[in-house]
Amino acid sequence: MKLLVVETKLHLREWPQLLFTIGLPVTLLVVLGLSIPGMTELGNSGERAVDTQLPSIMLLLSLLITACTVVPGVLAAYREQGVLRRMSTTPVHPVRVLGAQLLINLAGGVVSTAILIVASSLAFGTAAPRQWAWFVVVFLLGSAALMAIGLVIAAVAPNAKTAPGIGSVVMMPLMLLGGVWIPREIMPDTLRTVSDYSVAGPLAQALRDTWAGQAPQPVHLLVIAAGLVIFGGLAVRLFRWE
Amino acid sequence: MKLIEVRNLRKQYPNHLAVDDVSFEVAEGEIFGILGPNGAGKTTTVECVAGLRARDGGTVRVAGLDPNQDRGELRQVLGMQLQSAALPEKIKVWEAMDLYASFYPDPANWSELLDRVGLTDKRDSAFKKLSGGQRQRLSVALALVGRPRVAVLDELTTGLDPQARRDTWELVQQVRDSGVTIVLVTHFMEEAERLCDRLALIDTGRVVATDTPSGLIAQVGEEQRVRFRPSAPVADDVLLAVPEVSQVARSGDQIVVTGSGNLAPAVTLALAQHQIVPGDLRIEQATLDDAFLALTGRKLA
Numbered sequence: 001m002k003l004l005v006v007e008t009k010l011h012l013r014e015w016p017q018l019l020f021t022i023g024l025p026v027t028l029l030v031v032l033g034l035s036i037p038g039m040t041e042l043g044n045s046g047e048r049a050v051d052t053q054l055p056s057i058m059l060l061l062s063l064l065i066t067a068c069t070v071v072p073g074v075l076a077a078y079r080e081q082g083v084l085r086r087m088s089t090t091p092v093h094p095v096r097v098l099g100a101q102l103l104i105n106l107a108g109g110v111v112s113t114a115i116l117i118v119a120s121s122l123a124f125g126t127a128a129p130r131q132w133a134w135f136v137v138v139f140l141l142g143s144a145a146l147m148a149i150g151l152v153i154a155a156v157a158p159n160a161k162t163a164p165g166i167g168s169v170v171m172m173p174l175m176l177l178g179g180v181w182i183p184r185e186i187m188p189d190t191l192r193t194v195s196d197y198s199v200a201g202p203l204a205q206a207l208r209d210t211w212a213g214q215a216p217q218p219v220h221l222l223v224i225a226a227g228l229v230i231f232g233g234l235a236v237r238l239f240r241w242e
Numbered sequence: 243m244k245l246i247e248v249r250n251l252r253k254q255y256p257n258h259l260a261v262d263d264v265s266f267e268v269a270e271g272e273i274f275g276i277l278g279p280n281g282a283g284k285t286t287t288v289e290c291v292a293g294l295r296a297r298d299g300g301t302v303r304v305a306g307l308d309p310n311q312d313r314g315e316l317r318q319v320l321g322m323q324l325q326s327a328a329l330p331e332k333i334k335v336w337e338a339m340d341l342y343a344s345f346y347p348d349p350a351n352w353s354e355l356l357d358r359v360g361l362t363d364k365r366d367s368a369f370k371k372l373s374g375g376q377r378q379r380l381s382v383a384l385a386l387v388g389r390p391r392v393a394v395l396d397e398l399t400t401g402l403d404p405q406a407r408r409d410t411w412e413l414v415q416q417v418r419d420s421g422v423t424i425v426l427v428t429h430f431m432e433e434a435e436r437l438c439d440r441l442a443l444i445d446t447g448r449v450v451a452t453d454t455p456s457g458l459i460a461q462v463g464e465e466q467r468v469r470f471r472p473s474a475p476v477a478d479d480v481l482l483a484v485p486e487v488s489q490v491a492r493s494g495d496q497i498v499v500t501g502s503g504n505l506a507p508a509v510t511l512a513l514a515q516h517q518i519v520p521g522d523l524r525i526e527q528a529t530l531d532d533a534f535l536a537l538t539g540r541k542l543a
Contacts, residue, residue, distance in 0.1 A: 002344040006337050013332045081328040088294060089322040090345040090388065091314060 003092070005102040018167035021065045022112045025058040026119045033124055040124060047212070050124040053183065055116050056207040059139075060178045060200060062112040066105050067146035068167035068174070070154060074101055075154040085242045094241055102147055109143050123237075130213030138216050140225075142203040145228040149174075149199070151235035174200040199227035245270045245305055245392055245423050252299030253286050260286040263448035264300075268392070272413065273424045275434040275441030277530065279540070283447040284427045285325060288394050291425070292322050305391060318346065321390035323381045325427075331370040335361055337379060338369065339387060341439040346388035358412060359383045375406030382413060389474060392423040399433060411437055431530040443530075445538045457526045462536040466527050468499045468506050470520030476513065484512045496522075 012018065032054060033039045039049045075098065078084050084094040120126035129135035153170060157163035175181060177191075178200030188197060196202030202220035210218050246268035253261040261283040268274040274306050276284045290297040293309030293316050293425055302309050307316045329338050339356060343349035354364050359379040364372065372380065378398055395414065399407040414437055418424050434441050434454045443450040443458065451458055478490045481499055486508045489500040499509055506525045513520055535541055 001342055006333065006341045009337070010330050010332055075367075078330065081323065081330070083328060083330055085294075086324055086328065086384075087345075089292060089317065089324065089385075090342060091317040092345040 003096055004100045004103065007097065008104055011104050017070065021062065021070060021108065022115060024065070025062040025112065026115050029054060029058045029116060029119060029121050037150070050120060051080035051126050052208045052211040055120045055126060056211050057178070057180055059063060059113055059116055059207055060204045061175065061180055062116070063109055063143055063146050064174055064200070066108060067150040068171040069164040071101060071105055071147055071150035072154040072157055072163040072167045073160065076157045077160035079240065079242060080160040082242070087240060095222055105147065106143055113139065122195050128173040129211040131215060134215055135207070138203070138206040138210055140222050141221065141228065142207070145199050145224050145231065148231035148235055152231050152238060155235055155238035155240060176200065177201050178204040197223055199224055243270050244268065246425070247303045248291060248300070250300035251287060251290055251297055251302060253290055253295060254298045259447055261290070264444065264447065264449050264453055265448060266442045268423060268425060270423055271418070271421065272439040273426055275416050275438030276425065276444060277431070277434045277441050278429065278444035280294060280429055282444045284444055284542055285396055287444070288396060288425060288427055292320055292394055318388060319391045320394065321385035321388055322394045323385040323396060323398060329369045332368050334363040334365070338380065339383065342384045342387045347539045348385065348389060350387050350389050352387055355386060358416065375402050375409060378402065378410055379413060382417065386417065386422065389483045390422065392425065393417065394425045394429040398426065399430065419473050425446060435530050443534055443537060450537045458533045462528050462533045465500060465502055466505045466525065468509050469496055469524040469526065471517040471522045472497055472513065473521060476516065476518050480512060480516060481509065484508050
């Protein structure tokens with residue numbers, strides 16, 4: 001418990017990074033929504049882009065930044081500095097540090113989500129996620145799967161300096177597949193198919209569906225869960241404490 | 243009573259044999275040194291003792307516990323300061339102490355401990371703002387916060403300036419006086435000679451010799467050298483007549499006398515009888531470096 005408190009304090013002391021991970025998606029949401037004319041107009045489906053599409057994409061972006069760059073950065077630094085090794089000489093296993101970090105970043109994701117919901121409501125009158133119970137399930141499952149990817153990045157990164165870099169290299173295609181660059185609706189078929197199996201694609205879609213008031217498609221949940229199992233398993237096998 | 247027993251310890255890494263055959267015993271209350279050049283297998287040895295690495299062969303017992311099997315209990319009786327382990331950069335001194343204290347069932351009073359290592363006025367400083375010596379002292383305090391019976395200190399003073407090194411030595415002695423057995427890993431001859439009650443010389447994964455520092459030096463012979471500049475000319479015979487003297491050599495106006503026993507007083511007395519004063523008098527005794535050189539054929543540093 002004390003570990004969680006201390007790690008939280010340390011996390012908050014990295015406030016420029018915190019400001020970036022939480023601030024960038026909400027800033028993009030407001031700026032894009034206000035500056036691109038089509039965003040606030042009713043589309044063919046009878047809803048505006050700012051209703052579900054843009055906020056869910058920005059939420060995905062926020063989760064991706066945290067999972068792919070923040071988590072690997074901290075853990076690789078802890079490993080490199082010998083923080084994990086130092087702790088392994090005490091009765092408490094360093095896996096607790098890992099757990100604390102994941103919890104803290106999950107909490108960061110919750111804060112980021114709340115800010116996005118409030119900001120889109122204030123700026124565009126967007127309604128909060130309608131299927132909120134499903135939304136929470138998708139959010140938790142998706143966060144877990146993305147963080148498992150982050151743990152794999154932390155495991156394979158040779159040192160603390162390269163970890164966020166490798167994370168960015170992984171993050172870019174995930175952003176593309178998740179529909180951050182081009183909406184999934186207008187993706188070419190091949191890209192769309194790849195997107196369907198990319199964790200990021202189904203996650204973006206499921207977030208959007210539940211935001212709009214529909215249950216998530218089982219296949220989307222299945223792909224995300226499969227990602228969690230695969231990358232979680234890889235992380236367990238590959239993670240190095242020193 | 244033997245607190246630590248290591249017999250025929252062996253540790254193989256994928257590409258090299260780090261520890262070949264190491265045996266030693268550490269008695270309760272002593273400062274036991276593990277001295278050897280870099281890469282001799284010192285750190286791997288203590289890591290196997292502390293249960294941080296699984297040994298490949300031999301037996302290890304710490305307070306009756308097997309580090310490979312009783313990791314949890316071992317960590318309650320053994321505190322460790324690691325050569326290359328740190329804390330998060332922005333953690334404050336008091337937070338680190340408080341956190342590490344929470345890892346143990348019956349921790350020491352950490353603010354007293356901070357006082358003892360002289361870091362009370364740094365309690366609100368971030369780890370990265372501490373000097374090398376302060377970090378090492380914090381590291382010692384963290385190793386002691388679980389009230390261990392034995393503390394392993396690995397390369398404690400490497401990279402410290404001479405003053406910080408001396409302060410740290412004093413701290414180690416204080417810790418021992420408080421009843422904690424200490425295993426000190428070092429490649430500094432002076433540190434080992436000054437602090438250790440007994441020590442094991444390790445080279446290429448094997449124990450070369452185990453003894454007290456003076457015992458190890460005695461193994462290479464009691465030979466000493468006295469150098470001086472006589473205030474007036476002196477014949478070799480005058481010096482050779484002294485029983486302790488075995489050899490006299492001259493280099494320039496300097497005389498180098500080799501011998502054993504109470505060499506320096508005997509030589510000065512003989513000179514005084516001829517109204518000669520030895521100027522720039524220097525006594526050279528064998529050191530642990532010499533002992534290591536004699537035992538392994540290689541230099542320590």
